Amino acid sequence: MRDIHHFIDGKSFQGGSGRFSDVFDPNTGEVQARVQLATESEVDRAVQAAQNAFEGWSSTNPQRRARVMFEFKRLVEANMDELAELLSSEHGKVIADSKGDVQRGLEVIEFACGIPHALKGEYTWGAGPGIDVYSMRQPLGVVSGITPFNFPAMIPMWMFGVAIAVGNTFILKPSERDPSVPVRLAELMMEAGAPAGVLNVVHGDKAAVDAILTHPLIHAVSFVGSSDIAHYVYQTGAANHKRVQAMGGAKNHGIVLPDADMDQVIKDLSGAAFGSAGERCMALPVVVPVGKQTADILRERMEAEIPSLRVGVSTDADAHYGPVVTAQHRERVAGWIERGVQDGAELVVDGRDFSLQGHEKGYFIGPSLFDHVKPEMASYQEEIFGPVLQIVRAESFEEALALPSKHQYGNGVAIFTQNGRAARDFAARVNVGMVGINVPIPVPVAYHTFGGWKRSAFGDTNQHGMEGVKFWTKVKTVTARWPDSDLEHADSSFVIPTMR
Numbered sequence: 001m002r003d004i005h006h007f008i009d010g011k012s013f014q015g016g017s018g019r020f021s022d023v024f025d026p027n028t029g030e031v032q033a034r035v036q037l038a039t040e041s042e043v044d045r046a047v048q049a050a051q052n053a054f055e056g057w058s059s060t061n062p063q064r065r066a067r068v069m070f071e072f073k074r075l076v077e078a079n080m081d082e083l084a085e086l087l088s089s090e091h092g093k094v095i096a097d098s099k100g101d102v103q104r105g106l107e108v109i110e111f112a113c114g115i116p117h118a119l120k121g122e123y124t125w126g127a128g129p130g131i132d133v134y135s136m137r138q139p140l141g142v143v144s145g146i147t148p149f150n151f152p153a154m155i156p157m158w159m160f161g162v163a164i165a166v167g168n169t170f171i172l173k174p175s176e177r178d179p180s181v182p183v184r185l186a187e188l189m190m191e192a193g194a195p196a197g198v199l200n201v202v203h204g205d206k207a208a209v210d211a212i213l214t215h216p217l218i219h220a221v222s223f224v225g226s227s228d229i230a231h232y233v234y235q236t237g238a239a240n241h242k243r244v245q246a247m248g249g250a251k252n253h254g255i256v257l258p259d260a261d262m263d264q265v266i267k268d269l270s271g272a273a274f275g276s277a278g279e280r281c282m283a284l285p286v287v288v289p290v291g292k293q294t295a296d297i298l299r300e301r302m303e304a305e306i307p308s309l310r311v312g313v314s315t316d317a318d319a320h321y322g323p324v325v326t327a328q329h330r331e332r333v334a335g336w337i338e339r340g341v342q343d344g345a346e347l348v349v350d351g352r353d354f355s356l357q358g359h360e361k362g363y364f365i366g367p368s369l370f371d372h373v374k375p376e377m378a379s380y381q382e383e384i385f386g387p388v389l390q391i392v393r394a395e396s397f398e399e400a401l402a403l404p405s406k407h408q409y410g411n412g413v414a415i416f417t418q419n420g421r422a423a424r425d426f427a428a429r430v431n432v433g434m435v436g437i438n439v440p441i442p443v444p445v446a447y448h449t450f451g452g453w454k455r456s457a458f459g460d461t462n463q464h465g466m467e468g469v470k471f472w473t474k475v476k477t478v479t480a481r482w483p484d485s486d487l488e489h490a491d492s493s494f495v496i497p498t499m500r
């Protein structure tokens with residue numbers, strides 16, 4: 001059995017906890033490796049390595065740090081095929097989608113290549129007589145990222161890409177379900193020229209997360225995962241004096257107005273609801289057609305479209321999506337479908353009995369479609385995170401707008417229409433953090449920022465872009481006085497200085 005080790009101080013580190021988690025191949029249901037689960041002292045070992053690296057790395061000038069990022073980008077691109085295969089083999093998403101996972105992370109690295117520009121501070125010459133004021137952004141020290149299974153390349157790069165470029169040193173605690181790609185990324189970062197200790201990977205479960213959240217030398221924690229755990233991380237990290245951003249779950253709605261281009265809507269919905277087996281925080285698992293006629297057409301077209309979706313192993317180049325990540329998750333998705341039926345929604349297409357010939361033990365689940373889903377149903381209120389699309393019918397624009405606005409999650413939302421004024425009004429009024437207008441998966445580009453609202457994110461700062469720079473740095477403001485001549489002395493002042 002292959003063991004997956006930690007990566008500490010520039011090299012592979014075999015932990016001694018004696019605790020492991022199985023890593024499955026979701027295509028076959030077989031255990032393909034086991035990953036070590038760190039103890040508190042192993043987390044501390046990584047923190048000490050990062051602390052030792054901090055002084056040298058933070059005083060390396062930004063352009064040199066950017067050069068490491070350029071080289072890292074080159075190396076990741078050169079290893080794209082290997083990374084995508086590794087990712088698919090543990091996650092189950094199809095190879096093309098794994099490449100997208102890596103590529104979206106690389107786009108944050110591209111942003112990080114421009115870090116000298118992003119780190120330029122503010123300067124005011126002559127704020128007072130002989131007085132200049134300037135501010136600078138300084139790194140925090142040792143910082144950490146805790147990431148979910150569904151984007152094992154992109155989300156770590158969202159975090160360490162910016163955090164390292166601004167001069168911090170990093171402890172990554174990836175998901176124990178697909179831990180191999182994060183380790184490869186750390187190896188490539190060393191190959192790119194980052195000194196040992198700048199990027200460390202510690203595998204683990206709650207014990208490792210708690211060790212991170214309580215470690216006195218860790219100054220900031222970024223988390224992405226499910227909402228209850230995000231809330232726990234936010235509260236525990238803050239109680240331990242850390243800066244915390246914690247992104248949680250989602251239930252994104254696609255609003256379809258009667259004038260929408262229905263051909264395009266059906267294509268967009270298929271990809272956004274079923275792509276990656278629905279295991280995306282920016283998936284569109286709820287569609288809200290406005291008006292009975294729109295709803296009837298959409299339902300009929302979607303029902304006809306679903307049989308053309310191909311579910312296959314992740315190496316099948318023709319497959320639209322692969323298996324879900326674990327048997328347990330498959331059961332959970334099937335459980336939500338059952339719950340929807342019990343609650344009275346109409347199950348138009350049932351994907352539960354799907355089985356892939358030759359891969360009967362793989363964690364496959366076919367696409368499912370519900371109609372007449374109501375806001376009071378638990379299967380609407382909670383995140384299913386599987387290939388299930390729910391139709392919630394609305395009679396008016398206002399009713400459709402209220403659904404995502406009132407939902408406990410507020411990650412993403414999309415509106416499909418040809419009416420610019422309606423789209424503009426919707427974008428301004430909807431109570432959700434990321435909005436797509438005829439864009440089904442509105443994940444912002446890397447130089448903008450990513451973040452939801454309500455129970456989809458705890459904390460004030462988004463991921464990547466300038467918000468990321470803000471999260472991973474602290475501002476220092478210097479007020480300097482250089483009088484015109486050595487003979488010019490100011491009188492003592494016993495009141496607060498003001499600019500008159």
Ligand code: NAD
Nearest residue numbers: 147148149174175176206209225226229247248249250281
């Ligand atoms: P998860 O919450 O189970 O795990 C996330 C991380 O927390 C992992 O590293 C895991 O090891 C750790 N963890 C698990 N149990 C823990 C516990 N009891 N205490 C402390 N840490 C614990 O999430 P997941 O299943 O890996 O990922 C799917 C979830 O992530 C979905 O809810 C999805 O919506 C969400 N997600 C959100 C975003 C976003 O940006 N909002 C992006 C991707 C995924």
